[in-house]
Amino acid sequence: MELVTKEQMAALQANGRRMMEKDISCEVWPVVKLFTPDANATWLLAWVEPGDPDIAWGLADLGFPEIGSVCLSEIAAVRGALGLPxxxxxxxxxxxxxxxxxxxxxxRGHIAA
Known part of the structure; x- marks a missing residue:
């Protein structure tokens, strides 16, 4: 399964362009939710860097929730305790x-989405 569909990537890129244009008046909404079925990690991704679509921004919970950037290629390589992607x-x-x-x-101490 692909992590992000073409349609979702287009929406992530559009949000990224708005963010880079400093349109901070727009309140960005998450486009995609990723999770590990066997490791309690969750990502809500809202935009990607216009110049590097491998760098996504959103809310990540790898034990505690925080907003920041993540590398999609690194997320794709993650495996949980049972080896599930x-x-x-x-x-x-x-x-x-x-x-x-x-x-x-x-x-709450975790993402509830």
Whole structure:
């Protein structure tokens, strides 16, 4: 399974262009949710760097939630305790902005999406 579909990558790139144009008035929403089925890691990705689509930005929870950048190629190489690869949540549909997910995750101690 591919981590990010072509449609999702197009949306991530569009968000990245807006962010680089300093359109911080737009509240970006996550486009894709990735997770490890056997290791309690979750990523909500909102945009990719326009010049390097391997660098994504979003909310990551690898034991504690934080906003920052991640390398998609590194995520693709991650394996959990049982050797299972990272999966894309096929049913994820963002219901709030990335900052709202981040605030909620800080309160709960984990991403709930």
């Amino acid at each position: 990272v999966e894309r949540d096929l049913y994820f549909k963002a219901e709030k902005s990335l900052s709202e997910y981040a605030d909620e995750a800080r309160d």
